[in-house]
Amino acid sequence: MSNGQLQLVLFITGDGTRGQRAVGNLRNLCSGVLSDRCHYEIVDVLEQPDRAEASRIMATPTLVKTSPVPDRRVIGDLSNADDVLAALEIDV
Template sequence: MEEQDEIWELRLYVAGKTQRSVAALTNLQRYCEEHLKDKYVIEVIDLLVQPQLAEGDQILAIPTLVKKVPEPIRKIIGDLSNEEKVLVGLNIRPAGKL
């Protein structure tokens, strides 16, 4: 199936290395390794460095995760600590489950 080979493009918006930003990235990397092994790219955008990039994805709060590919585009706000909520939000089926 082509869908299985698709690379997930994830963009995480943060503002500096705050505790919430670091937690969000750590949680995201863990979920991706567990459920999307070798099928994902995470782009971290620090809005303290590149504030103009917030407008393109209409970022209103941070940290915010944006799933660009596969569509539909989805956004999740927060530190991503609730794994089930993140997986449902991104429409990821937990590894090993149908």
């Protein structure tokens, strides 16, 4: 994580099942194909609505790639890793 070139933020609402599924899928992604390349953070919009506002989040779950630019987002529970990586424009 020290050489974290990849910054990801996952926005979820509370502890609903869809959000928790997305959290699990993100963890798998980061410990799997993206091992050591990514730094991720989980934001519950109920606890940190200001973060949702700052990032202009509409839907949850939303995974945001904040770095490197450009800003790319995926909405959904992140169950298909290949589609997620393609949408975020991340090469593995």
